[in-house]
Amino acid sequence: MRIWTHLEFFASRGEEFYSPETLALFVNKAKENYANGTIPKASFQTMRKAARWIEECLSTGRVSQRKLRKYNFACAPPEFEKLLSQYQIHMDNENYLKEGTRQFYLSSVRTFFRTMGILGIYRYAEITLPDVTRCLAKISETFPLGIFNLTGSMRSFARFMAEKHPELPDISPALVFSAAKRRRVYVGYTHEDAQKIFSAINRSSTMGMRDYAMIMLAYTTGLRGCDIVNLKFDSIDWDACELRLVQEKTNIPVSLPLDTKTGNAIADYILHARPKCKSEYIFLRVLRPYTKIGSMWTVIAKYAHIALGKDRKMNGPHAFRRGMGRQLLEANIPAPLICDILGHSSSVSLRQYTASSLEKLKVCAGTISAIPIAQEALL
Numbered sequence: 529m530r531i532w533t534h535l536e537f538f539a540s541r542g543e544e545f546y547s548p549e550t551l552a553l554f555v556n557k558a559k560e561n562y563a564n565g566t567i568p569k570a571s572f573q574t575m576r577k578a579a580r581w582i583e584e585c586l587s588t589g590r591v592s593q594r595k596l597r598k599y600n601f602a603c604a605p606p607e608f609e610k611l612l613s614q615y616q617i618h619m620d621n622e623n624y625l626k627e628g629t630r631q632f633y634l635s636s637v638r639t640f641f642r643t644m645g646i647l648g649i650y651r652y653a654e655i656t657l658p659d660v661t662r663c664l665a666k667i668s669e670t671f672p673l674g675i676f677n678l679t680g681s682m683r684s685f686a687r688f689m690a691e692k693h694p695e696l697p698d699i700s701p702a703l704v705f706s707a708a709k710r711r712r713v714y715v716g717y718t719h720e721d722a723q724k725i726f727s728a729i730n731r732s733s734t735m736g737m738r739d740y741a742m743i744m745l746a747y748t749t750g751l752r753g754c755d756i757v758n759l760k761f762d763s764i765d766w767d768a769c770e771l772r773l774v775q776e777k778t779n780i781p782v783s784l785p786l787d788t789k790t791g792n793a794i795a796d797y798i799l800h801a802r803p804k805c806k807s808e809y810i811f812l813r814v815l816r817p818y819t820k821i822g823s824m825w826t827v828i829a830k831y832a833h834i835a836l837g838k839d840r841k842m843n844g845p846h847a848f849r850r851g852m853g854r855q856l857l858e859a860n861i862p863a864p865l866i867c868d869i870l871g872h873s874s875s876v877s878l879r880q881y882t883a884s885s886l887e888k889l890k891v892c893a894g895t896i897s898a899i900p901i902a903q904e905a906l907l
Contacts, residue, residue: 546586555579591817604641605650612638615688626776636674636681643667652689652696660702679703714842716850722747724835725828735814737801739827741793742811746828746845748790750852750870752777753824753845760808764794775871782871853878 537554538544555576562572581591603609612634619630643663649655668675686700717725725743730736745756754776763773769791771784794810803812809820821827825844832843842850849870856866863875872878 546582548583551579551583602642604638605645607651608638608641608644611652611689611693612641614692615685618688618692632677633681633684636678637685639667639671640664640678640682652693655697655699657699657702660699664702714847714850716842716847716852716854717747718851719855721836722848722851725831728831728835734801737793737797738811738814739831741790741797742824743828743831743848744790744793746824746848747852748787749784750849751784751845752849752871753828756845757809757811757821757824759810761810762808763810764791766791778871778873780871780873782868784869850880853880 537557538547538550541550543550558567558572558575561567562569585591604612615637616630616634619625619633625633640663643666644650644655644659647659647663647666649659664675664679667678671678683700683703686698686703689696690698690700726740729740729743731740742756745751745759746753749771751771752775755773758776759771759773763771764786765772769786769788771786772781774781798810802810803814803818805812805818807818807820811821812818813821828845828847829843832840832847853866853870856869857878861869863878866878867873867875870877
């Protein structure tokens with residue numbers, strides 16, 4: 529079947545100017561063709577993306593490169609979706625949470641309301657406290673590791689509802705408990721793992737030069753992926769061989785040494801592979817538009833899958849960060865200094881690195897030899 533572009537679709541309807549209704553018809557037609565198997569998924573996704581960019585460009589004057597929702601995205605019942613829209617506007621206006629956190633809260637609350645719909649409840653006024661408990665219990669069956677964060681998101685939503693809709697039921701009493709926080713312990717990349725990842729990079733290509741420089745930064749500094757993709761030219765003091773930046777997650781300034789090998793990798797990318805443009809960010813997309821990279825996780829995971837296999841449960845820049853924290857602890861570096869290196873505001877954050885170090889777990893594990901016990905107590 530011949531694949532229509534949006535321009536051809538408009539022309540086929542005799543329209544010469546943009547119309548949101550016609551653009552929506554174009555996307556729906558593409559959706560039907562994909563569902564019928566007449567066009568491949570890649571073509572359908574390209575059509576959706578083009579339509580989204582046109583709509584966004586005409587309404588805002590820019591294209592954000594934001595990822596589209598999955599085609600099979602499931603909404604909550606209509607009344608709940610209206611409340612979610614109000615909640616989103618409230619968070620955007622308050623601007624007290626970062627974009628990623630706001631999206632996570634919305635996703636969590638939507639999961640809660642979708643489950644309410646499964647339980648047969650479609651209106652907020654019908655929700656009772658036992659319903660909230662039943663809903664959380666059902667969600668925990670599918671997402672046992674995520675119920676802790678979901679209840680935190682719901683508490684934020686309950687505060688919003690109490691402020692904006694006091695006439696509706698207050699569900700916060702059913703959210704006062706603290707769900708047990710279950711964590712997996714991830715060891716992170718060892719030195720040997722890192723060398724295997726580096727060997728999988730084709731450093732003669734433009735993309736390989738960029739990826740090598742970014743991964744070297746993750747390996748030698750332990751920076752978060754968001755801070756690496758946000759790195760700007762004024763973040764590097766080449767004379768002092770030092771990185772200076774404000775961390776995106778904590779807003780805490782951090783200064784780190786830039787070793788020679790990593791500095792050379794960055795300079796090599798800037799001089800020989802970086803696209804010629806006026807962007808203030810160092811690491812850019814290989815193809816137009818030359819904007820900063822959206823996420824570093826896929827960059828590292830691509831090489832990690834080649835070098836280490838696809839069975840690992842943790843990839844991405846945080847695996848380098850976790851590995852560095854563990855190695856610093858095992859080298860008996862004082863906790864305050866590790867916090868400074870990793871940019872933590874509290875030594876409590878070091879617990880995850882202690883949990884991944886067998887050597888430090890052995891130190892934590894005590895004995896009962898120093899506890900006086902009467903002999904008859906053992907009988």
